[in-house]
Amino acid sequence: MQKKAATILILMLSFVLVIAGCGSGNQNKKDNQGQNDTKKEEAAGNEAVSGASKTTYTPLDQLQDKYDIIIVGAGGAGMSAALEAKSKGLNPVIFEKMPVAGGNTLKASSGMNASETKFQKEQGIEDSNDLFYEETLKGGHGTNNKELLRFFVDNSASAIDWLDSIGIRLNNITITGGMGEKRTHRPEDGSAVGQYVANGLLKNVQEQEIPLFVNANVKEITEKDGKVNGVKVLFDEKDEKTITADAVVVTTGGYGSNMDMISKVRPDLEGLVTTNQEGSTGDGIQMIEELGGTTVDMDQIQVHPTVQQDKSYLIGEVVRGEGSILVSNEGKRFVNELDTRDKVTAAINELADKSAYLVFDSGVKSRAKAIDQYEKMGFVIAGDSIEALAQEMGVPADQLKTTLDTWNNAVKDKNDAEFGRTTGMDNDLSKGPFYAIKIGPGIHYTMGGVKINTNTEVVNKDGEPIPGLFAAGEVVGGLHGENRIGGNSVAEIIIFGRQAGVKSAEYVQAQ
Structure with a gap:
């Protein structure tokens, strides 16, 4: 009986293998490659996502003349808006001018700030929305739009829950500059947040069968009888079409790659590298202004203190939140590394060559998985000992050792007598090998943008909503004031992207 069962099982397995083997050899290679890619991603903790560059987008022959809602830009805000609109029963479409979805979201690395989250509570982190509000307001020098900020912090925990509900879990929590509590949520394995979130959103967009067209450059937002009613889109740089809709959501990002726009408001920033992807050229802001929308804080442009200069890479x-320090070319600390970005940048700019080194040990490297990517890109200098690292860096070995000894004592005593740092001091820097990355300031984020209300409706100079026009993400100004706190941009795109999807859907359903 057992032999008979075994024979039947072998025959069945053979049949399955024959079926699986059908098809061309090239297809088998593609399937095997796909399986290998999937295994690699699973090993990195990204089981639920696939790379944007490997994605098949909606073919142009499936384009329709009309949709309920048009979303301009396929970054985190745009995809969040699309998913919420779809959940309300609407038929949204996303137009992305670049060849792949993701935008600047793909480049985010630190995490997503949120307060009073379930993950904080699970880990015994006591936090409050009021504290998050006050620290963000202080970070923005009190110039933030307080209504937007209040909505932002009060809806941050639900944004974490929403992401978790669609397979994007951010339960590894660290801290960023200007924050007093651990509220920066990262992927479970500690890897960079941007690709994980963007790819996870994209996976959900595809599962919901939301059309997403790339190489689709929206050139104009149209209106009729005082209401926004669609867009003009240039496909593949040659084929322009007019697509109508009952609402348009603009999520095109900022203007960090448009040096003409930047130089007009901040000529002092000319010559700096930018961390922004090349699609961040302010198109959405310009199109909204043509419809009567207004802007705020356009001269408020954040320079990030730690940018690898050769490749303009953030x-x-x-890295600092997990315990690294900044040292000068003399091997000395010179600043509270987790002060706000504007203050750390100013301290670096006061150094003779306006550059510094992030110095860390193998402990930081194991906790901040983004360093693996920096290492692959050739940014990381290594040494088995502090002296060996100093030689690679070209800094005085005795001074670097003194600096690290002093820092390690400060961590032990929980007292940074030199610069008053109080966060990111859970672990000292004593576990070799030791590492460093040379950095300098670079243009990173544009705080300025169009004015909206808490419904994400774009408003005119009189504060009145422009019917049918919504915006979310870095294209919007006001939330961050004069200085953005690290981790707040990913939070902004999810919180206000969702709100734009919900409110644009409500608007369409009310028509």
Whole structure:
């Protein structure tokens, strides 16, 4: 009986293998490659996502003449808006001018700030929305739009819950500059937040069968009888079409890659590198202004203190949040590394060559998984000992050792007598090998943008909503005031992206 059962099982397995083997050899190679890619992503903790660059987007022959809602821009805010609109029973479409979805969201590395979250409570972190509000207001020098800020902090925990409900879990919590509590939520394995969130959102967009067209450059937002009614889109730089809709949501990001716009309001920033992806050129702001929308804080442009200069690549705040320090070319600390970005940038600019080194040990490297990517890109200098690292850095070995000894004592005593740092001091820097990354300031984020209300409706100079026009994400100004806190941009795109999807859906349903 057992032999018979075994024979039947072998025959069944053979049949399955024959079926699986059908098809071209090239297809088998593609399937095997896909399986290998999937395994690699699972190993990195990204089981639920696939890379944006490997994604198949909606083909142009599926384009319709009309949709309920048009979303301009496929970053985190745009995809969040699309998912919420779809959940309300609407038919949204996303137009993205770049060849892949993700926008600047793909480049975010530190995490997503949120207060009073379930993950904080699970880990015994006591936090409050009021504290988050006050620290963000202080970080923005008191110039933040208080209504937007209040909505932002009060809806941050629900945004974490929403992401978790769609397979995007951010339960690894660290801290960023200007914050007094651990509220910066990261992927479970501590890896960079941007690709994980963007790819997770994209996966959900595809599962919900929301059309997403790339190489689709929206050139104009149209209106009729005082109401926004669609867009003009240039496909593949040659084929322009007019698509109508009952509402348009603009999530095109900021203007960090448009040096003409930047130089007009901040000529002092000319010559700095930018961490922004090349699609961040302010298109959405310009189109909204043509419809009577107004802007705020356009001269408030954040320069991030830790940017790898050769490739204009952001070294995320998580590296400092997990315990690294900044040293000068003399091997000395010179600033509270987790002060607000504007103050850390100013301290670096006061150094002779306006550059510094992030110095950390293997403990930081194990906790901040983004460093693995920096290492692959060739940014990381290593040494088995502090002296060996100093030699690689070209700084005095005795001074670097003194600096690290002093810092490690400060961590032990929980007292940074030199610069008053109080956060990111859970672990000292004593576990070799030791590492460093050379950094300098770079243009990172544009706090300025169009004015909206808490319903994400774009408002005119009189504060009145422009019917049918919504906006969310970095295209919007006011939330951050004069200085953005690290971790607040990812929070902004999810919180206000969701709100734009909900409110644009309500608007359409009321028509």
